[in-house]
Amino acid sequence: MEDIEDIEQKGFESRELTISMGPQHPATHGVLRLVLDLKGENVVKCTPYVGYLHRGVEKLGENRTYLAALPLSDRLDYISSMNNNVGYVNAVEKLFGIEAPERARFIRTMVAEMGRISSHIIWLGTHVLDIGATTPFLFAMREREAILDLFELLCGARLTVSYPRVGGVRNDISQEFLDRLYEFILDFPSKMDDYETLVTENRIWKERTVGIGVISGEEAVNWGLTGGTLRGSGVDYDVRKYAPYDAYDRVEFDVPVGKNGDCYDRYLVRVGEMRQANRIIKQCIENLPAGRVMADAPKLTLPPKDLILKDMEHLIHQFILITKGPSIPEGEVYMGTEVPKGELGFYFISDGTGKPYRMRVRAPSFIHASVLPRLCKGGLVADVIANIGTIDIVLGECDR
């Protein structure tokens, strides 16, 4: 700002410049449009425009049965569809009043943490790429590829998995999957060391992120921020600890917390989370209990295929479930789960029929995008890029 005042004193005229950044800008991580009012290189005002990817997921959900709406959740945050599925099935299970068997809960915890690693690794790669470091991005793709291969081995799909199902998981896991996953997680900490060597103490990285986009803990809570974006500001709110679901109360892990609430602390938090996710997966594999992977609730969850073909009773249940949907009591349920981006909440209003009367998705990316004007104000244009990266948004989830 000082430079501009100097120039103005010399008799030159300066005026505000409004530019539109996006929606097809490579650094906006999708179709996010920011209108920036600039004075020199400083951002006076930043106005985000979202909605380019709006597909009406909430309306679609109201017109499908609870079991049939599951694939919609894949398409929210397409980077980590496994976590969205886990969030969705947990909310529906809570509404139905059923619980998944122990083995299914451990498997879900395990695959959700794999999803967390794959999402965070994409975030790390693209965030540092935006700021100018190309190398970590290429390595990050290697790790993500390994996890996607494991997903393919698990259920045949790589991106939109729909593997967790209401009442458990779609199929049991194989020994080959466990062996390969174990191999991956034994190797993963050393890969993390590689990334940290490249980035954490890098002088350029620190100059671009330390003290950028600062938000205090109290303010972050008031904004409704969650996930790594909140924990970078020193608040240890994590749904996995505050309201444990699946097997998170059965495994040990720490919640990394930052101090200053700037881009650098949020980076440290997410890197720490990847190491913790690795720890959780290891415990899940080691303590995996035996047993069935689908709940025994024939009127609420789909029966196994082989029984449908052999047994009349199961065939009837399956027919009713597919055509009419399950019959459940009237009521409403909110359930939040910790996805890589923050707290993903599903809110269902049931009117007693097989379809949700109202399905609401509380998307963390939506709230994180709304805080952008606050983070960008007064900073440089180059810091806008750093701020978009640090809040970790996916526009598919933001626009729903």
Place this chain on the structure above:
Amino acid sequence: MEALKIAEKIKERFPEEFLDVREFRGQVSVTVRREKIVAISQFLHDDPDLFFDYPVDVCGADYLGKKETRFEVVYHLYSIRHRHMIRLKAEVPEEDPAIDSVTGIWIGVNWHEREAFDMYGIVFKGHPDLRRILLPEDWEGYPLRKDYPLKGPEKEWPGFLDVLDRSKRYKEFEWHE
């Protein structure tokens, strides 16, 4: 604090505003009148025993033909200090779909309220920037209302007609001469 006790506390403090309390699957929803929603929110936010500092979610709901008052605005609130949650619901009638905005208490509900306006047409009085958020500015109707048609003859959105028109004109233009 247990959610039912929180509901009692709201009832004690605002007996005239309080309408209903319901528990389902361990979650408590409190229904209130819309007139004093800001005062109730302020009380929930400031009271040291309640201290709802984290606005989880705000959304609309449409009970067309199911309830006397058609709309509801649903607030999910959480206290990180005390680890408790409450669902607050305010009834909004069809004739005058408006309610006071709580952005002054929780700044994070800003976009949620805009979305409820966008999808249900509920006006949040005192909101700093009440515009459509997910849909284009000139969109007609409110898609999440229950009487919004799902199927039927579709009318092209005027913005798209404009784009088609422009592309036709560009085709006629000869670029290389």
